Amino acid sequence: MxxxxxxxxxxxxxxxxxxxxxxxxxxxxxxxxxxxxxxxxxxxxxxxxxxxxxxxxxxxxxxxxxxxxxxxxxxxxxxxxxxxxxxxxxxxxVISPGARAAIKSTRSGMIGVIGTDGTIRSQAYETALKMISPDIRVYSEACPLLAPFVERGLFSSESAYDVVEQSLSPLRGKPIDCLILGCTHYPFLTESISQVMGPEVALISSAExxxxxxxxxxxxxxxxxxxxxxxxxxxxxxxxxxxxxxxxxxxxxxxxxxxxxxxxxxxxx
Amino acid sequence: MxxxxxxxxxxxxxxxxxxxxxxxxxxxxxxxxxxxxxxxxxxxxxxxxxxxxxxxxxxxxxxxxxxxxxxxxxxxxxxxxxxxxxxxxxxxxVISPGARAAIKSTRSGMIGVIGTDGTIRSQAYETALKMISPDIRVYSEACPLLAPFVERGLFSSESAYDVVEQSLSPLRGKPIDCLILGCTHYPFLTESISQVMGPEVALISSAExxxxxxxxxxxxxxxxxxxxxxxxxxxxxxxxxxxxxxxxxxxxxxxxxxxxxxxxxxxxx
Structure with missing residues (x-):
């Protein structure tokens, strides 16, 4: 068996x-x-x-x-x-693998993280990133709307882009070169996230x-x-x-x- | 200590x-x-x-x-x-990590591998790739000139591109979407390898x-x-x-x- x-x-x-x-x-x-x-x-x-x-x-x-x-x-x-x-x-x-991949990916040492309220509040990514590489700078943003949105099966809907854009707006203009999708629901929204963040920001899927x-x-x-x-x-x-x-x-x-x-x-x- | x-x-x-x-x-x-x-x-x-x-x-x-x-x-x-x-x-x-990364990267399931005579003859990459994912198709090519070239410090020279182009010519036109640099000397030649293979082929560095x-x-x-x-x-x-x-x-x-x-x-x- x-x-x-x-x-x-x-x-x-x-x-x-x-x-x-x-x-x-x-x-x-x-x-x-x-x-x-x-x-x-x-x-x-x-x-x-x-x-x-x-x-x-x-x-x-x-x-x-x-x-x-x-x-x-x-x-x-x-x-x-x-x-x-x-x-x-x-x-x-799912936190250490994403942290490790972000460290492998980043050239600037500035990494963005999005996640649920619970994940961002716990500072688990900051801890995991700095344990491996203490000089990394982390920009975190809680996106409480995204997981429930996916859970309802709405990830391909037209409103997906709007919700993603609104949720990520505090991170735009930040000097990050990669963004950890710190919630396993977010790869459902990869297309919108990628459009909002632009081609310069590599998306790290904790799933992959x-x-x-x-x-x-x-x-x-x-x-x-x-x-x-x-x-x-x-x-x-x-x-x-x-x-x-x-x-x-x-x-x-x-x-x-x-x-x-x-x-x-x-x-x- | x-x-x-x-x-x-x-x-x-x-x-x-x-x-x-x-x-x-x-x-x-x-x-x-x-x-x-x-x-x-x-x-x-x-x-x-x-x-x-x-x-x-x-x-x-x-x-x-x-x-x-x-x-x-x-x-x-x-x-x-x-x-x-x-x-x-x-x-x-250095073989399993490259094999794993190639499996993560490929979408077509067709993977190229370059290495020394010894590595290619051993079929170690085929074994590692097929142990993880049996349906992967592998195209291997021994490139015996490349490591000695790097060992002499000539990787930034003008002749680097010519040697790389000649070594990789059997792989051009093969339906691969990623190429494992199956020798730790090859990342020194990344630029030339990338130029020869073109942007459609992702290079997997066993080093990273x-x-x-x-x-x-x-x-x-x-x-x-x-x-x-x-x-x-x-x-x-x-x-x-x-x-x-x-x-x-x-x-x-x-x-x-x-x-x-x-x-x-x-x-x-």
């Missing part, structure tokens, strides 16, 4: 990480949990997010995964150390970078799948499944089209 | 990895060994390269490093498993990507330096030091200018 990579998020945002995991590691099985019933996590107290994260990890452990991926920046910021202390398998968050780190860590630990069978992925969401499934199918269409996939709504909350 | 990252190469090529380590991880101390007396490794038998690599690692272990980086594709291809079996600290090569992986692995293992003092790097070369030092100083000028650096020629061979 192939051991899976277990991925969790407050809702659909972690699907951006899943898409990259499926693309970069096509033989790995993924079990996904989107806590759509309690999304968004951004405005919640840290203690509450920690409690939710712990609850979902406990649920996912029944499947005997080989790795836990906290594919939510808010949960990574406040809960990753707690989860690392509770489980014996590798736990990967986290998948890259997952690959590094699995390989270093000898945990890469050597199964030649195509994996059957499993998706769980805690809330109303119609919109969740619709977003997942449209976002992951190249990865899961025509493949067997299991959808479930567990009652853990 | 701060534990160093020990980096070895057949000559000056590994300095491209060192530059990126110093840029991406400015607080880490580096000890470098360039085996300039026996460079190039590319045309040598695998058993000989394994013997040289083992000899250098034994020499570097006296400094009690926290990690060994085999910053030479030829040596990684034939000796990394041997070294992993001999030491208890993490050993990082290896530094990124070093950061991931040090952090996962809790080995990142927390020293606030600037490290004093050490450079060793086995052969004539004048050209080596000249290339190192010019390549690393932004990283080591005005900083104390130790240069030594040990007699291990």
């Amino acid at each position: 192939q051991q899976a990579i277990a991925v969790l998020d407050s809702g659909v945002g972690g699907l951006t990480v899943v898409k990259e995991v499926m693309r970069q590691l096509p033989h790995e099985k993924v079990i996904y949990f989107g806590d759509t019933a309690r999304s968004p996590y951004g405005p919640r107290a840290a203690s509450e997010v920690r409690h939710f994260t712990r609850q979902i990890v406990d649920y996912l452990l029944q499947f005997n995964p080989k790795m836990i991926v906290i594919a939510c920046n808010t949960a990574t910021a406040v809960a990753i150390e707690d989860i690392r202390a509770r489980v014996s398998i590798p736990v990967v968050g 970078e986290t998948a890259r780190d997952i690959s590094t860590i699995l390989q270093q630990r000898g945990l890469l799948s050597n199964s030649s069978e195509m994996p059957v992925h499993q998706f769980f969401c805690s809330g109303e499944p119609v919109v969740f499934k619709q977003i997942a199918l449209s976002w992951l269409k190249d990865q899961i089209a025509l493949k067997p996939v299991v959808w479930q709504i567990p009652s853990i909350i | 701060q534990q160093a990252i020990a980096v070895l190469d057949s000559g000056v090529g590994g300095l491209t990895v060192v530059k990126e380590v110093m840029r991406q991880l400015p607080h880490e101390k580096v000890i470098y060994f360039g085996d300039t007396a026996r460079s190039p490794y590319g045309p040598r038998a695998a058993s000989e390269v394994r013997h040289f690599t083992r000899q250098i690692v034994d020499y570097l272990l006296q400094f009690n490093p926290k990690m060994i980086v085999i910053a030479c594709n030829t040596a990684t291809a034939v000796a990394i498993e041997d070294i992993r079996a001999r030491v208890s600290i993490p050993v990082v090569g 990507e290896t530094a990124r992986d070093i950061s991931t692995i040090l952090q996962q293992r809790g080995l990142l330096s927390n020293s606030s003092e600037m490290p004093v790097h050490q450079f060793f070369c086995s052969g004539e030091p004048v050209v080596f030092k000249q290339i190192a100083l010019s390549w690393l000028k932004d990283q080591i200018a005005l900083k104390p650096v130790v240069w030594q020629i040990p007699s291990i061979i």
Whole structure:
């Protein structure tokens, strides 16, 4: 029985990480949990997010995964150390990979970060960036409207550009040469974000970078799948499944089209 | 006493990895060994390269490093498993990071690889790429002239473009969308390679990507330096030091200018 990579998020945002995991590691099985019933996590107290994260990890452990991926920046910021202390398998968050990629990308040493209220308030990116490279200058901006917007499936709508433009306006004119999309929901809005920030600002997707780190860590630990069978992925969401499934199918269409996939709504909350 | 990252190469090529380590991880101390007396490794038998690599690692272990980086594709291809079996600290090569980055970068699934005779003959990139993503199509080309050219310090000369153009001509017209610079000497020639391949082909530097992986692995293992003092790097070369030092100083000028650096020629061979 192939051991899976277990991925969790407050809702659909972690699907951006899943898409990259499926693309970069096509033989790995993924079990996904989107806590759509309690999304968004951004405005919640840290203690509450920690409690939710712990609850979902406990649920996912029944499947005997080989790795836990906290594919939510808010949960990574406040809960990753707690989860690392509770489980014996590798736990990967989405903050360090994005920080590392931004440091690799920047030439000016000035980096922008956007995220939810919870993520920006925690200063988790500043901490991660300065731990690696103390002289980096960081410009942060909370964008509380963006994740809920994506969660409703509105990321391709005409109003997407307006909401993005308004949310990013404090960062325009700042001397940054790269911008960390510090919320896994934001890659859904890449096109608008890129238009607003212009071609001089490289966008760092914590989703792509986290998948890259997952690959590094699995390989270093000898945990890469050597199964030649195509994996059957499993998706769980805690809330109303119609919109969740619709977003997942449209976002992951190249990865899961025509493949067997299991959808479930567990009652853990 | 701060534990160093020990980096070895057949000559000056590994300095491209060192530059990126110093840029991406400015607080880490580096000890470098360039085996300039026996460079190039590319045309040598695998058993000989394994013997040289083992000899250098034994020499570097006296400094009690926290990690060994085999910053030479030829040596990684034939000796990394041997070294992993001999030491208890993490050993990082330059092939998997480049393979991972190419998989992240490609959209077409068709990847080019250039390297020394030894690296291309070993099929190490094919193996690494297909282990992660079995459907990737790989176009490989040995470029035996390039590393010796760099080793002589001629990478900025006018003839650089001609040698690069001639070496890469079998790959032009191939349907690749990214090209792995599968020899740590090649980033010295990035400009010419990029001109020859054109803007549609993304160049993957195993140097940048290896530094990124070093950061991931040090952090996962809790080995990142927390020293606030600037490290004093050490450079060793086995052969004539004048050209080596000249290339190192010019390549690393932004990283080591005005900083104390130790240069030594040990007699291990």
